[in-house]
Amino acid sequence: MAQARPDQRNACYLRVPGLLGPIPADAMQLVDASPAVERLAGLLSKARRVRTGEAAAGIPGFALESAGGAVPAGPLGLLGAGGSPGDDFWFRADPIHLLADRDQLRLLGPETLDLDRDEAGQLVAAFNDYFHDDGLELVAPLPDTWFLRCSTPPRVDPVPLHAARDVPLGSVQPRGEDAPWWQARLNEMQMLLHGHAVNRERERQGRLLVNGIWPWGGGVLPRVSGQWDTVLSDEPLVRGLGVAAGLAVEPWSDEAEPVLQAAEAGPTLAVAPELPAVRDGESFQAWEAEVHGFSEAWAAPLERALRQRRCTSVTLDAGLGSSPRRLTPASVLAFWRRRRAFVSLLASA
Numbered sequence: 001m002a003q004a005r006p007d008q009r010n011a012c013y014l015r016v017p018g019l020l021g022p023i024p025a026d027a028m029q030l031v032d033a034s035p036a037v038e039r040l041a042g043l044l045s046k047a048r049r050v051r052t053g054e055a056a057a058g059i060p061g062f063a064l065e066s067a068g069g070a071v072p073a074g075p076l077g078l079l080g081a082g083g084s085p086g087d088d089f090w091f092r093a094d095p096i097h098l099l100a101d102r103d104q105l106r107l108l109g110p111e112t113l114d115l116d117r118d119e120a121g122q123l124v125a126a127f128n129d130y131f132h133d134d135g136l137e138l139v140a141p142l143p144d145t146w147f148l149r150c151s152t153p154p155r156v157d158p159v160p161l162h163a164a165r166d167v168p169l170g171s172v173q174p175r176g177e178d179a180p181w182w183q184a185r186l187n188e189m190q191m192l193l194h195g196h197a198v199n200r201e202r203e204r205q206g207r208l209l210v211n212g213i214w215p216w217g218g219g220v221l222p223r224v225s226g227q228w229d230t231v232l233s234d235e236p237l238v239r240g241l242g243v244a245a246g247l248a249v250e251p252w253s254d255e256a257e258p259v260l261q262a263a264e265a266g267p268t269l270a271v272a273p274e275l276p277a278v279r280d281g282e283s284f285q286a287w288e289a290e291v292h293g294f295s296e297a298w299a300a301p302l303e304r305a306l307r308q309r310r311c312t313s314v315t316l317d318a319g320l321g322s323s324p325r326r327l328t329p330a331s332v333l334a335f336w337r338r339r340r341a342f343v344s345l346l347a348s349a
Contacts, residue, residue, distance in 0.1 A: 010312045012263035013060060013228075016294060017319030018275030018287065021347040027284055033342040036295040041342035043303055046334050047325035050315060058319060061227040061269055062241045072219025073160070073237050074147055079221065080240030080249075081141040091215035092237075093138060093148035094161050095120070097208040098190065104168040109161060110144035113208055117143050119198045123210060130192055134185065138213075145236055148215050154178040158216040165277070189213055229266030232259055238271045254293070256301035263311045274319070306332045322347055 023031075033041070056062045057071040064071065074090035095115060097108040120143040127138045135151030156176035164172045174182050193199065194211040202209055217237075226245030233239055234252045242249040252272055253259055262268040272294070276286040305311050309329045317324040331337075 009266065010263055010310070012259060012268045012270065012311050012314045013317065013324075014259070014270050014272075014314060015059070015317040015319060016272040016275070018277065019291065019294065019316075020318040020320075020322050020345055021278070022320060023278040023284065023287065023346060027278060028343050028346055030284070031343050031346070032288065034292055034295065036299045037291060037342050039303070040295045040299040041345055042339045043299065043327060043332065044316065044325050044345055045340040046331045046337045047316065047327045048331065049323045050326045051323075056241060057237060059238055059241060059269070059271065060317075061267075062245060063225045065223040065225075070219070071217065071237075072222060073217025074215075075219060075221040076224075076240035076244060077145070077217070077236035078139070078141070078147045078240070079243050080236035080238065081145055081147075083139060083141050083147065085221045087220060089150045089153040089218060089220055091148040091150065091158070091218040092161075093146045093213045093215045095123070095144060095146055095210045096161075096212045096214050097210065098169070098212045101168075104170060106166070107161075107164055107169060107212070107214065108208065109165065113144060113210055115143040115210065119143070119202075119210070120146070122198050123193060123196060126192065126196055127189070131185075131189075136185070142236075146213060148213070150218070153218065154182050156182045156218075158214075158218065160216045161214050164214065166279075186212070186215075227267060228269045230262040230268045231271075232262065232268070233271035234273060235271055238269075242269075254297055256298045256305075260301060260305045260310060263305075263314075302327075303332060318347075320347070 056064055057073065073092045075085035077092050078085045078090055094110045095113060096110065097113060099106050099108055120140045124138045124140045124146070137149040138146055139149070140146045154176070155178040156174040158174045159172040173179070190212045194209060199209045199211065221244065224241055224244035226242065226247050228242070228247055230248045230250065231238060231242035232250045232252055239249050250258070250262070252270065259268060259270045275290045276283050278284045278287050302314060306314065306327055306329050313326050313328045315324050315326045
């Protein structure tokens, strides 16, 4: 397997988490692959699998100094969301819904809550009033994207939100010297939020309650260097890496052309929003719609750009354990490589 070189001139690294699943094995036969989806699959059939080497939270092309191993998603995400972390210690602190599942608790992430700015503002204000003497301050630059400042960094090792999904929460509790104190604060946070007027109104409307936060990715802002010229993404952590490295940072584009134009000018990283995780029929339909939309917007322009040699390479990374695939102008012309159906490229959950 070849090593990806994100510093190639006119190279594009395109990360689309969840594009190739995973989805349950019994759902694969239900996938409706449109002509655009199969065109994309035909391109990927000609691609060469590559390794990305070192990657910060799965994002290649960045090097962090003084991060102590784990990527401090808190201060970097706050920077990417337009905030100013300064020299303080920050957690990412996603609002969540805690769901009682038989005799265990599970969490639902912020994407399920449909929070608006007014609701977020009221909850954050109540939190900060209550926890001021504990040296804790919550900020919400976006309604569903929260960060927690700690005047005294707690000696805990929380689990990232993505690792806490779909598992009993008892198995992913914070560990470390201050874990008992920290767990007590989390319990207080849950009680405070659960009884707030915002949640009473949400309950009246039949909406999920915002009854907890999930702090993770704590640290102070590190020094960052990057191998890209341009970063296009809406994900706060990705944007924060770009801003910290002094790169040009732009919003994610659902259309291919802005990304391909950036790649013509220099090495470009583009990270799309993560596709819905497939857990049931409704989420399968949402995932399938996103796959169709991406394929319609990208398959034909991507093939044209490579045939016209606008890009020296395009590496498509579907994330979530899938190996990145690199396309070059030469590989697009490799007619002898067997064309695979889209469903054959999918990862099974």
